Amino acid sequence: xxxxxxxxxxxxxxxxxxLADFEIREDDVSEPAEGEVLLRVLYAxxxxxxxxxxxxxxxxxxxxxxAPVKGMVLGRVLRTKARGFATGDLVWGFxxxxxxxxxxxxxxxxxxxxxxxxxxxxxxxLGTIGLTAHYGLFGIAAVKPGERVLVSGAAGAVGSLAxxxxxxxxxxxxxxxxxxxxxxxxxxxxxxxxSCIDYKAEADLxxxxxxxxxxxxxxxxxxxxxxxxxxxxxxxxxxxxxALCGMISGYNAxxxxxxxxxxxxxxxxxxxxxxxxxxxxxxxxxSAMLAxxxxxxxxxxxxxxxxxxYGFEAIPETFLCLFSxxxxxxxxxxxAGD
Amino acid sequence: xxxxxxxxxxxxxxxxxxLADFEIREDDVSEPAEGEVLLRVLYAxxxxxxxxxxxxxxxxxxxxxxAPVKGMVLGRVLRTKARGFATGDLVWGFxxxxxxxxxxxxxxxxxxxxxxxxxxxxxxxLGTIGLTAHYGLFGIAAVKPGERVLVSGAAGAVGSLAxxxxxxxxxxxxxxxxxxxxxxxxxxxxxxxxSCIDYKAEADLxxxxxxxxxxxxxxxxxxxxxxxxxxxxxxxxxxxxxALCGMISGYNAxxxxxxxxxxxxxxxxxxxxxxxxxxxxxxxxxSAMLAxxxxxxxxxxxxxxxxxxYGFEAIPETFLCLFSxxxxxxxxxxxAGD
Numbered sequence: 001x002x003x004x005x006x007x008x009x010x011x012x013x014x015x016x017x018x019l020a021d022f023e024i025r026e027d028d029v030s031e032p033a034e035g036e037v038l039l040r041v042l043y044a045x046x047x048x049x050x051x052x053x054x055x056x057x058x059x060x061x062x063x064x065x066x067a068p069v070k071g072m073v074l075g076r077v078l079r080t081k082a083r084g085f086a087t088g089d090l091v092w093g094f095x096x097x098x099x100x101x102x103x104x105x106x107x108x109x110x111x112x113x114x115x116x117x118x119x120x121x122x123x124x125x126l127g128t129i130g131l132t133a134h135y136g137l138f139g140i141a142a143v144k145p146g147e148r149v150l151v152s153g154a155a156g157a158v159g160s161l162a163x164x165x166x167x168x169x170x171x172x173x174x175x176x177x178x179x180x181x182x183x184x185x186x187x188x189x190x191x192x193x194x195s196c197i198d199y200k201a202e203a204d205l206x207x208x209x210x211x212x213x214x215x216x217x218x219x220x221x222x223x224x225x226x227x228x229x230x231x232x233x234x235x236x237x238x239x240x241x242x243a244l245c246g247m248i249s250g251y252n253a254x255x256x257x258x259x260x261x262x263x264x265x266x267x268x269x270x271x272x273x274x275x276x277x278x279x280x281x282x283x284x285x286x287s288a289m290l291a292x293x294x295x296x297x298x299x300x301x302x303x304x305x306x307x308x309x310y311g312f313e314a315i316p317e318t319f320l321c322l323f324s325x326x327x328x329x330x331x332x333x334x335x336a337g338d
Numbered sequence: 339x340x341x342x343x344x345x346x347x348x349x350x351x352x353x354x355x356x357l358a359d360f361e362i363r364e365d366d367v368s369e370p371a372e373g374e375v376l377l378r379v380l381y382a383x384x385x386x387x388x389x390x391x392x393x394x395x396x397x398x399x400x401x402x403x404x405a406p407v408k409g410m411v412l413g414r415v416l417r418t419k420a421r422g423f424a425t426g427d428l429v430w431g432f433x434x435x436x437x438x439x440x441x442x443x444x445x446x447x448x449x450x451x452x453x454x455x456x457x458x459x460x461x462x463x464l465g466t467i468g469l470t471a472h473y474g475l476f477g478i479a480a481v482k483p484g485e486r487v488l489v490s491g492a493a494g495a496v497g498s499l500a501x502x503x504x505x506x507x508x509x510x511x512x513x514x515x516x517x518x519x520x521x522x523x524x525x526x527x528x529x530x531x532x533s534c535i536d537y538k539a540e541a542d543l544x545x546x547x548x549x550x551x552x553x554x555x556x557x558x559x560x561x562x563x564x565x566x567x568x569x570x571x572x573x574x575x576x577x578x579x580x581a582l583c584g585m586i587s588g589y590n591a592x593x594x595x596x597x598x599x600x601x602x603x604x605x606x607x608x609x610x611x612x613x614x615x616x617x618x619x620x621x622x623x624x625s626a627m628l629a630x631x632x633x634x635x636x637x638x639x640x641x642x643x644x645x646x647x648y649g650f651e652a653i654p655e656t657f658l659c660l661f662s663x664x665x666x667x668x669x670x671x672x673x674a675g676d
Contacts, residue, residue, distance in 0.1 A: 273602030
C-alpha cells in the first residue's frame with residue numbers, strides 16, 4: 001500500500017492559529033468509495049475560510065479534532081469510482097491537507113488547461129477566487145457602469161480580482177483598502193484601483209474613505225470587516241450594495257462590533273453575505289462565469305499572482321502567513337509535480 | 339388673516355427629546371405657492387422617524403432650529419395652486435406640526451374614504467404604516483409561504499401589521515418581540531404572532547429567539563435594532579432576509595453595536611435597509627399596494643389601533659410617549675374636527 005500523510009487539527013485555535021494546533025498523521029491510501037475520486041494532491045490553497053472550520057460558529061459544524069484540515073486542492077485523478085472523471089484528469093475542489101484524498105465527484109471540477117496558463121490558475125482566477133470576485137461584484141452587488149466602488153483587501157486574492165472586474169464593469173471610481181504602502185501601490189498599479197487607502201497609516205479609516213469617495217459608495221466589496229466595513233457603512237450612497245465576502249479582521253478575535261448599520265436604513269442599502277459554495281453547486285452558472293473570466297484573461301484584462309511554497313510539511317506555516325499579511329499573492333502549497 | 343401656530347424645534351435633543359426642546363410659534367396663514375396645496379391639519383401622526391430629523395446623521399439634513407417639526411399629517415384642502423386637488427379634499431402626506439400647512443402637491447395623497455373606516459386609517463393601515471409593512475415584508479424580504487418570520491416591535495404600528503401580513507402570506511411560524519406582557523398578549527391575540535418574546539423579561543434575547551425559532555429565521559422584520567437585531571443575526575437560516583425598517587432602540591442613544599454580522603456571511607443572508615419614501619415616490623406601485631391592503635381590510639384580515647390624543651398643544655408630549663412605550667396603538671394627535 002502507498003502511505004498517505006495528513007495534517008490534522010489537534011486542538012481548536014484560540015485567536016491566531018499556531019503550528020502546535022496541527023500535527024501530521026499517517027495512514028495507507030484508501031480506495032475511493034462509490035461516487036468518489038481518489039486524487040494525488042498537487043496544490044493546496046490557503047484560504048482564510050479554512051480558519052472558519054476550526055471553531056464552532058464558523059461556516060459549518062466545526063472540523064472534528066484529529067481529522068484532516070479541509071480546504072481547496074488541485075490534484076490528478078489516480079482512481080475513480082464515479083462517472084465523469086478518468087485517471088489522469090486534473091481536477092480542483094474541496095479536499096483536505098493530505099497527500100492523497102478521496103473526494104465525492106460532485107465536489108470536483110475539471111481544471112481547464114488554457115494555453116499559457118499555469119495549472120495553479122484553477123486555484124485562483126479560474127477557480128473559487130475568480131468565481132468569488134465575479135459572484136460578489138456582479139451577482140450580489142450588481143455593479144453598474146459609472147458606479148463608485150470600494151474594495152477592501154484590495155491586494156488580496158479575491159480583492160485584487162474584484163478591483164479589476166469593477167474596472168471591466170465600467171465603474172467610474174475604484175478605491176481600494178490594503179495594509180501598507182507596497183500593497184497599496186500594487187492595488188493601483190495592477191489591480192484596477194484609482195487609489196488605495198493604507199489602513200495601517202490611517203487613524204480614522206472612515207474619514208479616509210469619505211475623503212477618497214466624497215460622493216459616497218455605490219458598491220462595496222468587503223473582505224475585511226471591522227473598521228473597513230463600519231467605515232463603508234458611514235459613506236453609502238442611496239441604494240448601495242455591500243457584498244460581504246469575508247471579515248478576516250475578526251477571524252482570530254472576538255466578534256466585531258458594527259456601529260453604523262443605521263446607514264443601511266438612511267440609504268436604503270443592503271449588506272449581503274455570500275459564499276462561493278452556492279456557485280460551485282450550480283454548474284451551469286459556474287461554467288458561464290468561468291467562460292466570461294477566461295475571456296477577460298484572453299483579452300489581457302486580468303492579472304493575478306500566486307505565492308507558492310513547497311512541500312507537504314510547509315502547509316501549516318503557509319496557512320499562518322495568511323494572517324500576518326506576509327505574502328504577495330494567493331498562497332498555495334505545492335505538494336507534488338504534475 | 340387667519341392666525342397659524344407651529345411647534346418648532348428649539349434645540350437639538352441629546353438623548354431622549356424633552357418638552358423644552360419644542361416651542362409654539364405663531365404667524366399668519368400664508369397662501370400656497372405655485373404647485374402647493376394649503377391644508378387645515380386634522381391629524382398629525384407621531385412617527386419614530388421624526389426623531390431622526392432632529393439631529394445630524396438622521397435620514398436627511400437635520401431640521402433647522404426654529405423651523406416647524408416635520409411629520410405625516412392628514413388634512414383638508416383649504417386652497418390649492420396645484421392640479422389634482424380641490425378645496426375640501428381630504429389628503430395625507432408629509433407636512434408639519436402646524437395648524438395650517440402648505441405642502442407641494444407631489445407629496446400629497448388622496449385619503450380614500452372606505453365604507454366604515456375612520457379617517458385616521460390614512461395615517462395607519464391605508465397610509466405609510468400599512469405601506470411600510472407591505473413594502474418591507476413583500477418588496478424587501480420577499481416572504482414566501484411556509485417561511486419562519488420574526489417581527490420586532492410586534493405590537494407597534496408597523497410591526498402589528500407586519501405580523502398580520504406575514505400570516506396572510508402563509509408564513510409557517512411568526513414570532514414577535516415586544517416589551518411587556520400586555521403587548522405580547524396583544525401581538526398573539528390580534529397581530530398574527532404564534533408567540534411573542536417579552537424582551538423586558540429576557541436576560542438573553544438571542545437565546546429566547548433561538549428557543550422560539552429552533553429552525554432559525556427566514557425573514558426578520560426589524561423595527562427595533564440593538565439586541566433584537568443582533569439576536570436575529572445569530573439565528574438566521576440560509577438565504578434569510580432582514581428587512582431593516584428602523585432601529586428605535588438606538589434613536590436616543592449612542593450608536594448601536596452589532597456583533598453578529600458574520601451570520602450574514604455564514605447564511606448568505608442579507609440585511610436590507612428600506613424607507614417607505616421610495617414607495618410614496620412611486621404612485622403606481624403605491625396604488626397597487628394600497629388596493630391590496632384595502633382588499634385585506636374588506637376581508638376582515640387586518641386589525642389596527644390608533645391611540646388618539648387631542649389638541650395642537652398636546653403634540654410634543656404625545657411624541658415623547660413613543661419612546662416610553664406608554665401607548666396602545668399608533669399615536670395620533672387630532673387637531674381639528676373633519
